[in-house]
Amino acid sequence: MIKFNVKNKDHMLLLGFIGVVALAPIIMAPIGGGYPDLLQKFAIFGIFAIGFNILFGLTGYLSFGHAAFLGIGSYTAVWTFKLLTMNVIPALILSTLLAGVFALLIGFIVLRRSGIYFSILTLAFAQMSYNLAYSVLTPITNGETGLQLRHHDARVLDGLFGVTRGEGLPSTSLFGMSMSGWSGYYFCGVMLIIMFYISLRIFRSPFGMMLRAVKSNQNRMSYTGLNTRPYTLAAFVISGMYAGLAGGLMAITDPLAGAERMQWTASGEVVLMTILGGTGTLLGPVIGAGVIKYFENIFSSFNEGILMEAFSFLPEFLQHAMVTVAGLFVGEGWHLTLGALFMVIVIFLPGGLMEGIARIGNVFRRWRKPKPVAPTEAEAAASE
Amino acid sequence: MDAFLLQVLNGLDKGGAYALIALGLTLVFGTLGVVNFAHGALFMLGAFCAVTLQSLLTLERVTLDPEKLTAWGTPMEIRTPYIVEWFGDFGMTLIDWSVPLAILLAVPIMLLLGVVMERGLIRHFYKRLHADQILVTFGLAIVVQEIVKAQFGANPIPQPAPALFAGSADIGLWLGFAENAVVYPWWRIIYLLFAGVVITSVFAFLQFTTFGMVVRAGMADRETVGLLGIDIDRRFTIVFGMAAVVAGLAGVMYTPVLSPDYHMGMDFLVLSFVVVVVGGMGSLGGAVAAGFLLGILQSFASMNEVKSLLPGIDQVVIYLIAVVVLLVRPRGLFGRKGVMES
Numbered sequence: 001m002i003k004f005n006v007k008n009k010d011h012m013l014l015l016g017f018i019g020v021v022a023l024a025p026i027i028m029a030p031i032g033g034g035y036p037d038l039l040q041k042f043a044i045f046g047i048f049a050i051g052f053n054i055l056f057g058l059t060g061y062l063s064f065g066h067a068a069f070l071g072i073g074s075y076t077a078v079w080t081f082k083l084l085t086m087n088v089i090p091a092l093i094l095s096t097l098l099a100g101v102f103a104l105l106i107g108f109i110v111l112r113r114s115g116i117y118f119s120i121l122t123l124a125f126a127q128m129s130y131n132l133a134y135s136v137l138t139p140i141t142n143g144e145t146g147l148q149l150r151h152h153d154a155r156v157l158d159g160l161f162g163v164t165r166g167e168g169l170p171s172t173s174l175f176g177m178s179m180s181g182w183s184g185y186y187f188c189g190v191m192l193i194i195m196f197y198i199s200l201r202i203f204r205s206p207f208g209m210m211l212r213a214v215k216s217n218q219n220r221m222s223y224t225g226l227n228t229r230p231y232t233l234a235a236f237v238i239s240g241m242y243a244g245l246a247g248g249l250m251a252i253t254d255p256l257a258g259a260e261r262m263q264w265t266a267s268g269e270v271v272l273m274t275i276l277g278g279t280g281t282l283l284g285p286v287i288g289a290g291v292i293k294y295f296e297n298i299f300s301s302f303n304e305g306i307l308m309e310a311f312s313f314l315p316e317f318l319q320h321a322m323v324t325v326a327g328l329f330v331g332e333g334w335h336l337t338l339g340a341l342f343m344v345i346v347i348f349l350p351g352g353l354m355e356g357i358a359r360i361g362n363v364f365r366r367w368r369k370p371k372p373v374a375p376t377e378a379e380a381a382a383s384e
Numbered sequence: 385m386d387a388f389l390l391q392v393l394n395g396l397d398k399g400g401a402y403a404l405i406a407l408g409l410t411l412v413f414g415t416l417g418v419v420n421f422a423h424g425a426l427f428m429l430g431a432f433c434a435v436t437l438q439s440l441l442t443l444e445r446v447t448l449d450p451e452k453l454t455a456w457g458t459p460m461e462i463r464t465p466y467i468v469e470w471f472g473d474f475g476m477t478l479i480d481w482s483v484p485l486a487i488l489l490a491v492p493i494m495l496l497l498g499v500v501m502e503r504g505l506i507r508h509f510y511k512r513l514h515a516d517q518i519l520v521t522f523g524l525a526i527v528v529q530e531i532v533k534a535q536f537g538a539n540p541i542p543q544p545a546p547a548l549f550a551g552s553a554d555i556g557l558w559l560g561f562a563e564n565a566v567v568y569p570w571w572r573i574i575y576l577l578f579a580g581v582v583i584t585s586v587f588a589f590l591q592f593t594t595f596g597m598v599v600r601a602g603m604a605d606r607e608t609v610g611l612l613g614i615d616i617d618r619r620f621t622i623v624f625g626m627a628a629v630v631a632g633l634a635g636v637m638y639t640p641v642l643s644p645d646y647h648m649g650m651d652f653l654v655l656s657f658v659v660v661v662v663g664g665m666g667s668l669g670g671a672v673a674a675g676f677l678l679g680i681l682q683s684f685a686s687m688n689e690v691k692s693l694l695p696g697i698d699q700v701v702i703y704l705i706a707v708v709v710l711l712v713r714p715r716g717l718f719g720r721k722g723v724m725e726s
Binding site: 268 | 419505508512514515516518519520522523524525526527529530531534654657658661665695696699700703704706707710711714
């Protein structure tokens with residue numbers, strides 16, 4: 001009975017999710033977010049955050065180096081464009097797989113430790129990849145300039161299938177469908193839905209239950225004779241593959257890969273997205289990614305002129321003071337807002353926005369139904 | 385042999401900075417049990433104490449020269465710092481010595497900042513998960529960094545060492561090597577001595593004072609010390625302030641070596657954490673030893689001979705060592721049993 005309910009609820013959730021992704025251009029239009037570039041970012045970082053959540057949310061292992069996999073995904077995708085074909089499918093498959101291989105190698109080492117040691121080890125690996133990408137690996141990564149497409153790249157597969165070379169740089173495509181504009185967004189959107197579905201299945205599977213058990217008490221798991229390492233390693237690899245896929249998608253929407261994507265601030269950003277939305281919840285990471293990318297977009301575009309207008313209702317001296325204070329947080333100072341938001345969320349709302357929504361929902365329910373909730377739960381148990 | 389000595393010396397000054405930051409990190413971790421990702425920001429704030437003092441001292445009065453003209457035909461500007469106007473040559477000396485003088489400014493400021501930070505934020509995170517501690521201090525570090533960026537700009541601001549220490553010492557000559565074989569800047573020697581003094585005084589303070597004894601007892605068993613009627617929380621707050629001062633002083637004195645910019649704190653923090661882990665979480669001696677050790681190893685890795693053998697090794701050597709140490713000796717080189725092993 002219960003099982004059926006959960007499944008039913010999941011289907012509703014998935015349907016709702018598909019609906020929101022499909023209608024996002026219309027939903028986001030009134031608040032100034034209804035254009036493909038921004039929505040693509042929502043989808044890509046949504047995937048990144050969902051993947052991170054599978055590791056951090058379920059097992060509690062806080063990785064500070066996930067951006068490395070994102071970078072690996074991006075580089076692989078751009079190389080596939082250069083060497084094989086401009087079709088996006090091989091690029092996505094290869095970037096996901098290669099990120100997975102790296103995650104397997106790195107995870108095998110770093111998962112020997114847990115807690116803060118794990119965080120520092122992942123950080124160390126990410127910094128290593130970042131430093132190497134900038135220095136010795138320049139032939140592969142093209143250093144500070146970033147890896148770009150060139151007109152005379154090989155593109156062997158395209159040549160085999162007789163794709164004609166046009167003038168100028170080629171653009172990414174899905175069997176002839178261009179990946180810019182709305183088709184690009186919907187491609188990322190479909191990917192997001194698939195990835196969300198996979199994460200949903202992981203959350204509901206025995207494997208997901210095992211991961212949660214690792215989070216709540218790893219020692220007890222070992223005492224019952226279970227080796228937890230394969231489970232955590234699997235979670236690490238899966239989340240690394242999500243990051244690789246996100247990196248590949250990034251390269252699809254803009255075929256340029258730079259090492260700054262691997263810097264640890266980028267890793268910090270995905271941590272923030274997950275926490276802001278709600279660690280360990282299904283929808284939370286996507287919401288967190290959306291909120292952060294939305295506000296990043298809005299806040300960075302603010303300048304003094306807009307602020308002056310916004311505070312024009314105040315007397316002049318107050319207006320200037322407010323503009324000076326608010327000016328710190330917008331435009332170039334967007335990172336300050338991000339940091340402050342980080343602190344506020346961790347201090348006051350450790351469960352993230354999902355917890356906030358749940359709290360508001362509880363208040364609302366209590367207000368509508370003054371009866372305590374406990375007896376209904378007991379009834380449910382009795383009927384089972 | 386002289387090349388070897390030179391690399392050791394080169395590594396020591398960076399190692400000194402690592403050791404000082406790692407010492408503070410370990411103090412905070414050992415006493416409060418808090419993983420402080422904002423410790424690098426304290427190092428950076430210390431460096432900016434020096435920047436602030438220098439810009440205060442060099443506030444200038446601008447007057448126009450009545451006779452001379454610039455190439456554009458406008459009157460030449462004469463810039464005289466107020467302090468020179470008031471004190472003459474003594475003022476010039478003050479400006480010249482602004483970096484060492486900044487220590488006087490940094491000690492009270494860093495102590496205050498440390499205590500405020502501990503009472504205002506860290507205190508509420510004693511009982512929370514390590515992940516939460518990392519995240520909240522990480523957020524704080526970003527905030528501090530961005531405020532500094534808004535105030536001082538994104539570019540490094542060079543801070544000259546006093547003219548007395550501007551040149552280099554020919555250490556090789558003292559030890560009987562050829563001339564100019566081992567040349568080492570005077571200021572770095574000063575920095576090393578300074579790091580040594582600070583480290584020694586922290587250890588002496590913990591080892592030979594009653595306050596230090598109580599703190600050490602609290603590190604070993606906080607609850608029992610509390611039950612004995614000692615207000616251990618207040619002591620630990622002061623220890624946090626002390627750690628902030630140590631980081632700040634390291635930052636002040638490092639400014640002539642590396643021009644401070646807003647992200648220097650983060651750069652050093654990541655490495656200092658690695659240092660702490662290699663030295664052994666919670667071991668003060670380990671933090672200092674590992675700091676110097678890793679500094680020296682990094683300087684060896686950046687030798688051309690080594691780089692041609694293993695390209696890119698200079699970029700990753702510290703992280704590689706950390707990985708190896710954590711896998712072979714998870715407790716770190718000097719780690720105590722039972723610390724952070726839950």
